[in-house]
Amino acid sequence: MxxxxxxxxxxxxxxxxxxxxxxxxxxxxxxxxxxxxxxxxxxxxxxxxxxxxxxxxxxxxxxxxxxxxxxxxxxxxxxxxxxxxxxxxxxxxxxxxxxxxxxxxxxxxxxxxxxxxxxxxxxxxxxxxxxxxxxxxxxxxxxxxxxxxxxxxxxxxSFDAQVSAFLGKSQSDKAGLRRKLTRYLELAPILRYKAEKQKDLDEVRHLEWRLLSAMGDVQSRIHRLEETLARYESLAIWHRLGMQVVGSNVGTMQENCRLYEVQKQEYLQELEVAQARINELKPEAYVEPEMRPEYDELKDEIHRLGGVERVREVLATEEATSRRPFLQAKxxxxxxxxxxxxxxxxxxxxxxxxxxxxxxxxxxxxxxxxxxxxxxxxxxxxxxxxxxxxxxxxxxxxxxxxxxxxxxxxxxxxxxxx
The missing domain is CATH 3.40.50.300 (P-loop containing nucleotide triphosphate hydrolases)
Known part of the structure; x- marks a missing residue:
C-alpha cells in the first residue's frame, strides 16, 4: 500500500x-x-x-x-x-x-x-x-x-519575537535610508549650484588673466615710448630721420602714449569689474572640505541601490503583512x-x-x-x-x-x- x-x-x-x-x-x-x-x-x-x-x-x-x-x-x-x-x-x-x-x-x-x-x-x-x-x-x-x-x-x-525584531530592524534600516536619501537630495542641488559658480569663477579668472596680460603689454609699450621721448633729442640725426621715415616722431609718439593710456584705463576698469565678480563668486563656489566626500559616499550608496527612484519606491513600500517569508527563512x-x-x-x-x-x-x-x-x-x-x-x-x-x-x-x- x-x-x-x-x-x-x-x-x-x-x-x-x-x-x-x-x-x-x-x-x-x-x-x-x-x-x-x-x-x-x-x-x-x-x-x-x-x-x-x-x-x-x-x-x-x-x-x-x-x-x-x-x-x-x-x-x-x-x-x-x-x-x-x-x-x-x-x-x-x-x-x-x-x-x-x-x-x-x-x-x-x-x-x-x-x-x-x-x-x-x-x-x-x-x-x-x-x-x-x-x-x-x-x-x-x-x-x-x-x-x-x-x-x-x-x-x-518564538516566531512573534523574531518577526518583531526583524520588522524593527527593517524600520530602522528604512529610517537610515530615508535620512541618506534626504541628505543626498539636499547636497545634490547645492553642489550643482556650486559647480556652476565654480565654472563662472574659472571663466572670470581667465578673463582677469587675459586683462592683466593685455595691460602688461600696454604698460610696456608706454614705458618704451616714454623712454624714447626722453632721449629723443640725444639720438643721432640719422636715427631720428629713420624713425620719421616710418612715421615715428615726437608728435605721433605722444599721441600713441595718450591712446595707450586710455586703453590702459579701460583695462583697469574691466579688471576692477572682474575682480569684484571674483570676490562675489568665491564664497558662492566654496565647498566645505567634508561636503564633497559625504556627497560622493551618498551618491555611491544610492547608485548601488538602483538610483533615487528605486530608493523612493522601497521607502514607499509598506512592510508585507505576510509572515510566511519569515518562516521560509528559518x-x-x-x-x-x-x-x-x-x-x-x-x-x-x-x-x-x-x-x-x-x-x-x-x-x-x-x-x-x-x-x-x-x-x-x-x-x-x-x-x-x-x-x-x-x-x-x-x-x-x-x-x-x-x-x-x-x-x-x-x-x-x-x-x-x-
Whole structure:
C-alpha cells in the first residue's frame, strides 16, 4: 500500500469526526480540507518519505512487537524507538544537529506544546554544544510554555519575537535610508549650484588673466615710448630721420602714449569689474572640505541601490503583512502537529526533513499531512509501548496508529492569516 492510497480512508475518518459534532475548534474541518487539497493537488506534495510510514501506521498484519512492524532499514525513514525519554531526545537532537550542519530545512513537531518546548530546549543545547548559534537556526512558531531553562530563553526563539525584531530592524534600516536619501537630495542641488559658480569663477579668472596680460603689454609699450621721448633729442640725426621715415616722431609718439593710456584705463576698469565678480563668486563656489566626500559616499550608496527612484519606491513600500517569508527563512521550525496541519500559513511550505517527537501520540491525519510536506527524510521518535494494536476502523481500514483528532494531548489551534 502507498501513502496516497490512505488518503480516502483518512478523509472519511476526519469527515466522520467532523460530522459527529465534536469539532468545536474547527480543527477537523481544516484537516479535512487540507487532506482533500493533497488529494486534488498531489503533484505539489511529496509521497516518497510518506510511503515509508505505511508499514508503521497501517500494517498488513500484526507484529509481536510494535517496534518490529517494519524491519526495512532506509535512510528515508529513521525510527528512534526508545522508552527512555532523555536518551531518545539525545538521539533526536544529534540527528537535528547533523541536518542543520548539512544546511537542511527541518520541521520539528510534537503532539503538545510542553513536549515540543522540552524537545526544543534539548535541541538548543545540542546545537550550542556543537558550537552553533542556536538562535540563528531555531524558531518556535507558537508561544512557548516554558520561558527559559539552562541559560536558554525560549521566548527569544518564538516566531512573534523574531518577526518583531526583524520588522524593527527593517524600520530602522528604512529610517537610515530615508535620512541618506534626504541628505543626498539636499547636497545634490547645492553642489550643482556650486559647480556652476565654480565654472563662472574659472571663466572670470581667465578673463582677469587675459586683462592683466593685455595691460602688461600696454604698460610696456608706454614705458618704451616714454623712454624714447626722453632721449629723443640725444639720438643721432640719422636715427631720428629713420624713425620719421616710418612715421615715428615726437608728435605721433605722444599721441600713441595718450591712446595707450586710455586703453590702459579701460583695462583697469574691466579688471576692477572682474575682480569684484571674483570676490562675489568665491564664497558662492566654496565647498566645505567634508561636503564633497559625504556627497560622493551618498551618491555611491544610492547608485548601488538602483538610483533615487528605486530608493523612493522601497521607502514607499509598506512592510508585507505576510509572515510566511519569515518562516521560509528559518532553518528549523518547531510547532505542534495540529498547528502545522491546520494553519494555512504552513500549506505551501516544504521541508527537507521531518522530526517527530512522541510520534505515537500524534493522530495519523496530522502526521500524514506533515509527512507529505517532507522531501527527503522522516525521523519518528517515541516510546514503542505507546503504539496501539492494529484495529479496523468503522470503514474497514486496518489502522495501527491513533486517528482521533480530539485526543487530550492536542493543544488548541487557531487559523492564522498568512
Amino acid at each position: 502507498k501513502a496516497f492510497d490512505l488518503l480516502p480512508a483518512l478523509i472519511q475518518l476526519v469527515a466522520h469526526q467532523e460530522s459527529a459534532g465534536g469539532d468545536a475548534t474547527g480543527l477537523a474541518a481544516r484537516i479535512r480540507h487540507r487532506l482533500e487539497d493533497i488529494s486534488h493537488h498531489s503533484t505539489s506534495y511529496y509521497f516518497g518519505p510518506a510511503d515509508r510510514l505505511v508499514p508503521w501506521v497501517a500494517p498488513d498484519h500484526p507484529a509481536p512487537e510494535p517496534a518490529l512492524r517494519s524491519t526495512i532499514l532506509t535512510s528515508v525513514l529513521t525510527p528512534v524507538w526508545e522508552p527512555d525519554r532523555q536518551a531518545r531526545r539525545t538521539r533526536l537532537c544529534a540527528i537535528m544537529t547533523e541536518l542543520v550542519k548539512a544546511n537542511k530545512r527541518v520541521l520539528l513537531i510534537a503532539p503538545d506544546n510542553r513536549t515540543l518546548d522540552e524537545t526544543l530546549l534539548a535541541s538548543a543545547k545540542a546545537l550550542r554544544g556543537a558550537g552553533l548559534q542556536y538562535r540563528s537556526f531555531l524558531c518556535r512558531y507558537e508561544p512557548p510554555t516554558i520561558a527559559h531553562e539552562g541559560g536558554i530563553n525560549l521566548r527569544e526563539l 532553518r528549523v521550525i518547531a510547532a505542534t502537529a495540529a498547528k502545522v496541519a491546520g494553519d494555512t500559513i504552513f500549506a505551501p511550505l516544504r521541508y527537507d526533513a521531518l522530526l517527530v517527537e512522541d510520534a505515537p501520540h500524534i493522530p495519523l491525519p496530522l502526521l500524514f499531512i506533515c509527512a507529505c510536506m517532507t522531501r527527503e527524510r522522516i525521523v519518528l521518535a517515541g516510546d514503542p509501548r505507546d503504539l496501539p494494536e492494529p484495529r479496523p476502523t468503522e470503514e474497514g481500514w486496518l489502522m495501527g496508529w491513533p486517528t482521533d483528532l480530539a485526543a487530550e494531548s492536542l493543544s488548541p489551534t487557531g487559523t492564522v492569516q498568512s
